[in-house]
Amino acid sequence: MNTTISYTSLPEFEFKSPNILKEVLSLLNIHRSDAVILAGGTDLLPELRHRIKCPKVIIDIKKIPELNELNLSDKFLNIGAAVPIAKVLSFPKLESLFTALYQSLQDFCDEILRNRATIGGNIATSSPAADSAGPLLVFDAIIEINSISKGKHTVKLENFFKGVKTNCLEPDELITRIRLPIPEVETKSAYFKMKRGAEDIALVGVAGASNKTRTVFAYSAVAPTPILINASAILAQNRNQTKEDLFQLIWNQIQGRIQPISDVRSGKEYRFHIAEIYTRKMLQEFLK
Amino acid sequence: MKTSINLIMNGSRIEVSVLPNETLLDLLRNKLDVKSVKAACWQGDCGLCTVLLNGIPVKSCLILAIEAENSSITTVEGLSDRENLSKLQKAFIKHGAVQCGFCTPAFLLMSHYITSKQEIFSRSEIEHFLNGIICRCTGYKQIVDSIIEVQEQRD
Numbered sequence: 006m007n008t009t010i011s012y013t014s015l016p017e018f019e020f021k022s023p024n025i026l027k028e029v030l031s032l033l034n035i036h037r038s039d040a041v042i043l044a045g046g047t048d049l050l051p052e053l054r055h056r057i058k059c060p061k062v063i064i065d066i067k068k069i070p071e072l073n074e075l076n077l078s079d080k081f082l083n084i085g086a087a088v089p090i091a092k093v094l095s096f097p098k099l100e101s102l103f104t105a106l107y108q109s110l111q112d113f114c115d116e117i118l119r120n121r122a123t124i125g126g127n128i129a130t131s132s133p134a135a136d137s138a139g140p141l142l143v144f145d146a147i148i149e150i151n152s153i154s155k156g157k158h159t160v161k162l163e164n165f166f167k168g169v170k171t172n173c174l175e176p177d178e179l180i181t182r183i184r185l186p187i188p189e190v191e192t193k194s195a196y197f198k199m200k201r202g203a204e205d206i207a208l209v210g211v212a213g214a215s216n217k218t219r220t221v222f223a224y225s226a227v228a229p230t231p232i233l234i235n236a237s238a239i240l241a242q243n244r245n246q247t248k249e250d251l252f253q254l255i256w257n258q259i260q261g262r263i264q265p266i267s268d269v270r271s272g273k274e275y276r277f278h279i280a281e282i283y284t285r286k287m288l289q290e291f292l293k
Numbered sequence: 294m295k296t297s298i299n300l301i302m303n304g305s306r307i308e309v310s311v312l313p314n315e316t317l318l319d320l321l322r323n324k325l326d327v328k329s330v331k332a333a334c335w336q337g338d339c340g341l342c343t344v345l346l347n348g349i350p351v352k353s354c355l356i357l358a359i360e361a362e363n364s365s366i367t368t369v370e371g372l373s374d375r376e377n378l379s380k381l382q383k384a385f386i387k388h389g390a391v392q393c394g395f396c397t398p399a400f401l402l403m404s405h406y407i408t409s410k411q412e413i414f415s416r417s418e419i420e421h422f423l424n425g426i427i428c429r430c431t432g433y434k435q436i437v438d439s440i441i442e443v444q445e446q447r448d
Contacts, residue, residue: 115425
């Protein structure tokens with residue numbers, strides 16, 4: 006028997022590929038932590054190779070019709086958990102309605118991986134550097150979750166992440182949709198990403214959205230989870246300040262919340278510096 | 294437990310048995326003996342295992358063989374036969390877009406995907422399309438030149 010662990014092989018598991026959602030939920034209900042969900046597989050397969058995950062059962066969700074739906078309905082953009090990012094990018098109104106999300110997805114890994122990778126997977130993996138997380142946070146994304154024990158329910162993305170690669174999902178729960186409320190007219194938004202090469206993940210990601218009543222920023226790769234910071238009150242209470250003074254007031258609030266680390270991709274001082282520069286640049290664009 | 298799956302491999306219908314933990318890359322190289330699909334990084338970074346799955350480029354090291362059930366798979370062997378090279382293959386030769394050759398099958402498949410779209414793309418758009426495949430010889434310019442030439446040849 007061959008017992009050598011090699012990165013070119015995958016551990017053994019049972020593969021399930023149900024056609025209906027109910028079956029996915031019942032498999033999760035039976036196998037719980039022994040099961041993992043497979044959507045695009047772009048995070049999962051490397052994790053299997055490195056034996057970071059060794060599940061007994063892998064449940065492919067790509068055949069479930071409702072998880073492949075992408076539509077605008079009752080004031081929401083609804084993105085099914087199995088919709089590949091390339092398909093989200095080609096959604097006609099994405100760029101005009103959700104500019105920051107469009108910008109982050111355009112630069113999400115690479116052209117080929119976007120044909121498989123999903124936003125549902127990006128959120129479920131819950132990496133602090135998740136590219137889609139910042140833009141989804143500034144648009145107040147709602148994560149729709151389903152399970153046999155609790156049924157269909159929702160969690161605001163702001164309350165979803167719990168730590169580095171951890172979130173509030175119970176072992177029997179599945180993300181079914183990401184719901185984005187259609188922003189008010191004249192909402193400006195943007196995503197700025199600092200990275201090393203063409204297909205790198207963010208060293209620092211700054212997303213922002215702003216309209217007359219609400220201005221928010223979200224940060225990735227500078228804290229254990231992507232974080233959302235609301236600057237609306239500061240802007241409302243200090244209307245007569247200069248742009249730089251406004252920035253300083255907002256940055257003081259942000260500085261206390263972000264806690265970048267040094268790692269193989271960047272030093273923490275550099276991350277801090279880039280977060281500051283990007284926030285200033287974005288605020289200036291919003292205040293134009 | 295082995296499962297039997299049907300595939301359309303470069304236009305021919307085939308049936309193969311696969312294990313759940315076999316990737317599409319394992320299947321192509323080890324069972325179907327398609328050695329043009331290269332195994333290099335095994336984690337989706339280099340793009341050298343790219344194949345067209347139902348016409349869409351994907352990295353076969355990140356796909357389970359069983360996920361490809363009932364799909365059509367195109368490798369570089371499916372783009373032409375030895376006697377009649379495709380326009381892209383001829384352009385690659387003309388522009389010297391092949392250096393060591395290790396990345397060439399992946400780039401040809403991606404180039405085929407780009408040139409089979411309706412639009413005409415700019416140099417920077419083409420570069421953006423190619424950002425998931427790495428050429429260690431760094432001969433990207435010649436590859437982009439080849440794609441631009443084939444785009445221009447279309448009516």
